[in-house]
Amino acid sequence: MDIARFYNLLENKLSFMITSHVSPDGDSIGSVLALTLALLKNEKKAVPVIKDDIPRKYKFLPGTELIEKDISETFDVIIVLDCGDIERLGFDRQLKEYGPIVVNIDHHKSNSYFGDLNLVDTTASSVGEMIYRLLDGRVELDYDIALNLYTSIITDTGSIKYSNTTPLSIRILADLVDKGVRPDYVSRQVFEMRSPASIKLLKSVLSTLEISADGKVATLYITQEMLKTANADEDDTDGMINYAREIEGVEVAAIFRETDDSVIKVGLRSNEWVDVSMIAAKFNGGGHPRAAGCQVKLPLKEAREIVLKAINHAMEDSGERRN
């Protein structure tokens, strides 16, 4: 069984690279750091590698200073977290060039089982929850590990607001608070650190709201010009899609973000019945049924048109299956 083999590796191997997807989020960073710190505690060599910038708001997590962006060493074991598709790791070389054994720990339905060992649990709220379940009782979960795991679970469940929230994930949060995590402190770092620039940006983004499909689809967009005027950066755009998703009657929300290299990043969310990971997949993106994303290499206007068409198509399809 893969779990027993996983424990075997943790016990008998000496060096580990722990990595996750580009565009890192609270779950990927928190679970990478929690597992890294647990391995270091057990006197293993462990290096966290994420091939992208760490968003400002996650810099409070213990261990972020250990994260490497580039790596030339090799390891006994490569552990990949929260990543359904090996392409999303952003490595130039084959993963096997960094080490002979690849462990894949994930909760995405779309996971391609790329590992030598695959621990995939699509019922887990987050990979942080999976790491808690794997480590609890085997490693002493100290405050630093607990803080990383709490942040993983709280970001992937939207502070227990999303449909992936289970009684088990909530109870794990309580256990982590027992270990000294302060819920208000984490929430303030992760959900509530607004800059005056982000308030200015929010005002202009809300002006782009468009509602279509009888009120069931809501879209927003962010241009480079808007970012410049508000003196805001990519980090400040985080979570803005929720203003579209939260409108009464809306099923699918999309946000279109102009990047500086003529690609539009598209965020997709749904509330009840449309599987937005299927829409993202049409543009080589991915994610979960209620939260997904993709990139489109077109000017903003065309990108919006083509994605909106795919959304309407998916709504009709889901609507038919729903009846």
Next chain:
Amino acid sequence: MDIARFYNLLENKLSFMITSHVSPDGDSIGSVLALTLALLKNEKKAVPVIKDDIPRKYKFLPGTELIEKDISETFDVIIVLDCGDIERLGFDRQLKEYGPIVVNIDHHKSNSYFGDLNLVDTTASSVGEMIYRLLDGRVELDYDIALNLYTSIITDTGSIKYSNTTPLSIRILADLVDKGVRPDYVSRQVFEMRSPASIKLLKSVLSTLEISADGKVATLYITQEMLKTANADEDDTDGMINYAREIEGVEVAAIFRETDDSVIKVGLRSNEWVDVSMIAAKFNGGGHPRAAGCQVKLPLKEAREIVLKAINHAMEDSGERRN
């Protein structure tokens, strides 16, 4: 002991009025309805009374249709929930005219112990949590009761984001999810039902943002004119104070809302160290250290000046004590 006397009353008395404060919120409505439904289940007469309108977003709670605004009957027992001060109930007559025994169940530090029986627990996140602890194991908590209690706890802890969140309150939420409550459903009703009008209002409210005291105080305001232009109502203003509270470096946030009867309603929040209930108390208001409110009978401009002065005063005082 008051708890034993409380169970004695539930057992032996026949008719109950359950009431709470005006400007009802998720905790007051949810706990009033949960206790009402539990009493009805035990074949008692139970009437929930709230002398104010129930906000639109709480209409999904099972039992809201039972809530009375005016009452002329008398009861064996009057149970007052989530109310530190008997004046905030909004009754014209003395409470004793409705029944001979008054039970006071609350979690406010400022509670005046006005009951014949006082169950006051300032460590409880919410009165919903207290009702859960009182009823669990004695009444079968069915889905309708669980939904009311979950909503109580989730609103008063801001979905486990506020500093009153404890491991116990989180575990109770998990127990309530076990009883069938869907976290995403409740969150959508309580936190996420935005109307297009509220988005329009939000844009104009964000334009009123003012930051003072070296970035530690942030204020917003809402005029009747702004409500009219956005075609929004009082319900749409809910939660807007958080945009001020969540700005990096801000300790105290205030929102000033013009009502149609020349009174300014003031909402106050703090993040770490200022007790805003003390500021509210200066204007005959009240609340908790991190969330409080009051009313000022002055034009908007003067109301902002006088409250801002009190905030600055409180900041200096707290700052001194803090050093």
